[in-house]
Amino acid sequence: MSDFDYDLFVIGGGSGGVRAARVAAGEAGARVALAEDDRYGGTCVIRGCVPKKLMVFASEYANVVEDAQSYGWTLKQGPFDWPAFRTRLNDELDRLEQVYRNLLKGSNVETFDARASVSGPHEVTLSTGETKSAKHILVATGGHPVRPQTPNAHLGIVSDDIFHLDKLPRSMLIVGGGYIACEFAGIMNGLGVEVTQYYRGAQILRGFDEEARGLVAESMRERGIKLHVGTNILEMAPASADRSAGETGAMGGTAQERVEMAQLRAAEGTANEPVWVKSTTGSEGEYDVVLFATGRDPNTKDMGLEEVGVTLGRRGEIGVDAYSQTSVPSIYAIGDVTNRVNLTPVAIREGMAFVETVFKSNPTPVDHDLIPSAIFTQPEMGTVGLSEEEARDQEPVEVYCTSFRPMQTAFAGRPDRVLMKLVVSKASRKVLGCHIVAPGAGEMIQMAGVAIKMGATKEDFDRTVAVHPTMSEEMVTMRVPMRTA
Structure with missing residues (x-):
């Protein structure tokens, strides 16, 4: 009889963690538990790949009527119904989350809807106050979007928020030049939003093939996206604020007081006031929504990892070897929390390799070469x-x-x-x-x-x-x- 409550405790209910838990329990016969303090399915299913791809599909219908007419069809263009689409989207995400829960249940994985932190090499403490022991701990907590260190950055939203908009804005400023920024620029443009995009670098999609990203940028501009490279936010404030410090404007109170009021509305989820932005190139504009797509950091804050000896990197990423093992032999990590290759199929592969190594006596390094x-x-x-x-x-x-x-x-x-x-x-x-x-x-x-x-x-x-x-x-x-x- 083992001295531990479980053979494996997984922290994180995303694609990588769920796959590792299921395979360890279902194929290797391990006693497995998993804790998730948010929705099951993680970034990909709930606030990333899946809802984003469905939004891509929705946005691409914008050209169907015009193209169909060129092929001889008589069709009429209608308005896009955001509330109807969002309802269908949420129903689909609810369905997928239940699929993940059912898969874990079917594999005899015990689940805890709670936040988990590491309190020892073989110990996990839940937000419910319970403490559980495990021979092995697998951290698969993913990452989160970050806001830039810009004054009044709270007036903007991040990618997690875009799926919860009550209504489509008329105009949106997207800040960033990575794949998330560029994907949402195309999506919102296709849905009829007037899109402006700022990127501080010389060309979007840094790290990808120069010729390919150049064609993407050209195509984005042809489709009506106002793409500005070499540009960043210099200042931002509520559009109604008097930007002369200390003066009282038409909305009442000082500019600082109105900023604080906007921050309160944002915290309450009632913010709907346009945002004034001044760029580093000197241009000014007002936008219904400012979306920051300026990077993601691993979810390792306040998890007790460093206290038990796990090495973290500059951005909070967990340091691991080729077998996803951390500096504490009993603790492993996979997926975006390690900041290796942040793709869902890679996290799943890392989870499978972990199970092969730890529970099937088949040491399997993760292959990160030639990933499409x-x-x-x-x-x-x-x-x-x-x-x-x-x-x-x-x-x-x-x-x-x-x-x-x-x-x-x-x-x-x-x-x-x-x-x-x-x-x-x-x-x-x-x-x-x-x-x-x-x-x-x-x-x-x-x-x-x-x-x-x-x-x-x-x-x-x-x-x-x-x-x-x-x-x-x-x-x-x-x-x-x-x-x-």
Whole structure:
């Protein structure tokens, strides 16, 4: 009989934690418990990938009527009904959360709807006051969006808040240039919101292939998004505030008092006053909503981790080895809380590798190499492997690339362009990177990812017969390199 209450205690009910708990209990026969103080499903299911993708789908219907008319259909454009969509969205999230709960129950995982902190190498304390012991502890608490250190930043919202808007704003300023900022820019623009985006860097989507992100930026501007790079917020305040410090304006009270009142309304969930913003380039504007999409930090605050000897990084991320083990041998961590590769399928893979290592006597390091991913901008970007810039810094390469107007939207008279790109090693002929900017790029890159993970060469692609007429056929018909480096 074990001296512990459980063989495994999982902290966090997101995709990675739930998968690890289920497999450890269901396949390895371990006694498992899991604690979650919010909704089951984590960031992806509740406030990330799933609701965001459903919003992408909703926003893409904006062009359907106009395109259908070009194909001979007589349709009428109607207004977008945000409350109706949000009701359906919430119903779907409720359904998915129940699926997660049922999966845990079906695997005989005991669950606690409570916050858990680590109080010892083998001990967890719940917010209910209970203390539980476990031979192994797995931290899978994910991350959260952060606000910049800007005065009056409380007047803005973060990505978690956007799914709870009572009504769609007429105008929105999005601050940030990463994939979350760019995805929501496309979503809100498609839903009819006037979108302005500030990014302090020279080009959005830093870290991705330069040519691919350039096309995304160009397409965003063509669709009406007012994208400003090299730009950040300098000042922000309630639009009604008299910005002359200490003076009394029409709304009554000093500017500082009105700021405090706006902060109170925000805390109560009743804030609806437009926000005045001055940028670092000197421009000024008023926006119904300011969305900060300026980064995410791991959820490790006040969890007792450092007190028991777990090493944390600069942003609070948990330091782990190749097997997801922390500096305390009995404590492991997976997913966004480790800030390795912050993608849901990666967290799931890390959870599976953890179970193999700890409960199946099969030490399995996590493979973070050649992970395909998609950015649900409009158009989408799919990518796997090295960017052109990364590859040419590593070795001599050939770049095969084409950009063209796809048949479907060209027929409808839209200016949309797509990009297909392969980065190839001159020495080994292996495809080092694949980058696609096109509708459905996420679907295409999954298949390309299989070939590249297997070590496919350019000649392997060349030997594959094209599927015609498709956009993706260009991936196997490019014969002459566009450039070498």
